[in-house]
Amino acid sequence: MNPPEAGPPHVPLPPTRPLARDAAFEEEIRSTVAFERKLMVRGIIAAAIVAVVVVVRTLYLS
Amino acid sequence: MLTDLSLAGKWLLVALVVLAAVPLLVALYQFVLITLFYRHNHYDECAPFFPRTAILLPAWNEAAVIGTSIDRLMLLDYPMDSLRIYVIDDASTDATPVVVAEKAERYPGRVFHLRREQGGQGKAHTLNFGLETVLADHWMEALLVMDADVIFEPDALARMSRHLADDSVGAVAAYIKEGSRPGNYMTRFISYEYVAAQAAARRAQNVIGAMACLAGGAQLHSRANLEAIGGRIDTSSLAEDTFTTFWTQLSGRKVIFEPHAIVWAEEPGSIDGLWKQRLRWARGNVQLTRSFSGLWFRRSREHRLGSISFGLFWFSVFLLPAFMVMASAALVTLFFVDFSQAWEAFRFLWIINVVCYVFITTFTLFIDTEVARRCWREAILFPGVVSLVIIAYTCFPKGFAWLVHHGAGDVGFSVTHHDVHWLILFAFVWLSACMLVACVAKLLEPHRGGRFLSPLFVYIGGYGPLLCAVAFSSYIKELRHADMRWEKTEKVGRGAEHTRAMEQLP
Numbered sequence: 166m167n168p169p170e171a172g173p174p175h176v177p178l179p180p181t182r183p184l185a186r187d188a189a190f191e192e193e194i195r196s197t198v199a200f201e202r203k204l205m206v207r208g209i210i211a212a213a214i215v216a217v218v219v220v221v222r223t224l225y226l227s
Numbered sequence: 228m229l230t231d232l233s234l235a236g237k238w239l240l241v242a243l244v245v246l247a248a249v250p251l252l253v254a255l256y257q258f259v260l261i262t263l264f265y266r267h268n269h270y271d272e273c274a275p276f277f278p279r280t281a282i283l284l285p286a287w288n289e290a291a292v293i294g295t296s297i298d299r300l301m302l303l304d305y306p307m308d309s310l311r312i313y314v315i316d317d318a319s320t321d322a323t324p325v326v327v328a329e330k331a332e333r334y335p336g337r338v339f340h341l342r343r344e345q346g347g348q349g350k351a352h353t354l355n356f357g358l359e360t361v362l363a364d365h366w367m368e369a370l371l372v373m374d375a376d377v378i379f380e381p382d383a384l385a386r387m388s389r390h391l392a393d394d395s396v397g398a399v400a401a402y403i404k405e406g407s408r409p410g411n412y413m414t415r416f417i418s419y420e421y422v423a424a425q426a427a428a429r430r431a432q433n434v435i436g437a438m439a440c441l442a443g444g445a446q447l448h449s450r451a452n453l454e455a456i457g458g459r460i461d462t463s464s465l466a467e468d469t470f471t472t473f474w475t476q477l478s479g480r481k482v483i484f485e486p487h488a489i490v491w492a493e494e495p496g497s498i499d500g501l502w503k504q505r506l507r508w509a510r511g512n513v514q515l516t517r518s519f520s521g522l523w524f525r526r527s528r529e530h531r532l533g534s535i536s537f538g539l540f541w542f543s544v545f546l547l548p549a550f551m552v553m554a555s556a557a558l559v560t561l562f563f564v565d566f567s568q569a570w571e572a573f574r575f576l577w578i579i580n581v582v583c584y585v586f587i588t589t590f591t592l593f594i595d596t597e598v599a600r601r602c603w604r605e606a607i608l609f610p611g612v613v614s615l616v617i618i619a620y621t622c623f624p625k626g627f628a629w630l631v632h633h634g635a636g637d638v639g640f641s642v643t644h645h646d647v648h649w650l651i652l653f654a655f656v657w658l659s660a661c662m663l664v665a666c667v668a669k670l671l672e673p674h675r676g677g678r679f680l681s682p683l684f685v686y687i688g689g690y691g692p693l694l695c696a697v698a699f700s701s702y703i704k705e706l707r708h709a710d711m712r713w714e715k716t717e718k719v720g721r722g723a724e725h726t727r728a729m730e731q732l733p
Binding site for chain 1: 258259261262263264265268270273274275276277278279309365366368389392487581582585586589590593594622623624625626
């Protein structure tokens with residue numbers, strides 16, 4: 166099929182508008198941000214693991 | 228005489244070694260930024276938004292995968308009246324037209340088949356063919372560009388489109404995960420790499436407000452953005468998606484990475500396949516770096532691409548192979564000129580390496596625990612066994628020396644001080660030689676025994692060095708102005724099989 170026939174007939178349509186943020190959407194965003202906060206904590210844990218490695222190495226070499 | 232090297236010369240060599248720590252520190256900085264994403268994100272500006280979306284699906288001989296991709300798109304949590312799929316068939320010679328015709332019949336008014344009679348010019352040309360059609364029709368308010376093998380999670384598109392509720396956003400990228408099942412060592416390495424390069428790095432890029440690349444496999448654009456960038460995809464390079472990402476930001480619109488919009492893609496299962504794909508990407512990046520030469524490290528009110536952070540992110544990846552070779556050459560020279568200085572510089576570089584390796588690997592595994600469960604071995608072995616041994620030596624030199632001495636003694640060898648000296652020289656050379664091991668793995672792959680030997684070489688030499696070797700090769704190809712051939716990644720439906728099994732698709 167060639168491009169001109171590809172789509173349905175051109176019908177002018179009104180632009181789609183964003184909907185209001187309802188309770189379900191707010192909850193979804195809250196849980197997304199909560200996950201990201203959890204990642205921040207995991208990042209701190211990863212940094213703590215590095216600190217342990219550095220301390221163990223320093224003690225080992227001293 | 229080598230030993231007569233001036234003091235300034237020695238310090239220059241030390242500086243070259245220290246310079247190699249810069250990409251490592253930049254990577255560390257990038258990962259630290261991820262922890263700020265929970266505050267610096269775009270979720271406050273989001274709203275439920277379902278614009279009429281045209282999906283462009285470029286396809287060349289994709290009969291094995293395209294049917295499942297279309298079926299999955301029809302299962303999206305998205306108003307079906309607001310979705311149209313345009314398969315741009317790039318003169319396929321397999322059953323792609325038949326599969327698409329079947330889907331068009333099954334989903335009337337939703338699936339359209341656009342066929343190019345002469346194909347093979349590359350993805351950008353194929354996309355432009357489809358863009359002409361969808362832009363000519365005012366029905367389309369947003370455009371999703373995806374690859375034929377990409378499988379969308381049902382909520383992925385809605386999670387992307389919610390960002391377009393903010394007019395200042397031009398495009399949104401999804402998180403592409405490796406979906407081949409059953410996978411092999413290569414797809415597991417890629418799975419881990421994608422967590423680091425997408426889920427991690429792009430979160431950091433969201434924080435600084437500058438995005439390096441919208442993944443070509445799943446990118447959503449607003450119509451306004453497409454019109455602002457000229458309604459066409461760049462055809463002059465091999466990195467059409469990165470060019471689009473840059474043009475979007477240069478036109479003053481934001482590009483957002485949505486880590487919770489998950490899509491699955493089938494990635495190469497061999498070194499040869501990976502090499503072709505990454506060479507294309509790496510050459511595209513060289514072309515882009517040249518094309519936007521006036522942009523780097525120059526602040527602008529319209530975009531953040533000229534920020535110092537973004538410049539550091541870009542060039543530390545772009546120049547990593549060059550840094551490795553320079554550091555290695557400097558260390559080897561220093562070895563013969565001033566061993567103690569060489570040793571101190573080497574220890575400095577590898578201690579930074581250890582800190583970065585432990586932090587980045589641990590954090591990356593924490594970011595995507597599904598990948599962590601599946602690919603933790605590849606995560607640990609990402610730098611290669613030899614580099615891990617050097618890391619162990621850097622951390623615990625006495626214990627390591629004891630182990631080598633007694634281990635060698637047990638099997639009847641004696642390790643002298645002289646031998647240790649040469650082992651250290653080997654470690655200096657390894658910084659660049661690891662890339663050669665990756666090349667050997669590639670050469671071995673098609674030969675007898677290659678199925679066993681080439682993975683072995685990748686585990687020994689490292690997957691990271693393999694990627695550096697590809698980048699190095701891209702520099703050479705670009706310097707030699709080699710032909711820009713579009714090497715398509717072979718898709719056989721491993722991702723589709725996995726998804727069908729997981730979701731019990733009809």
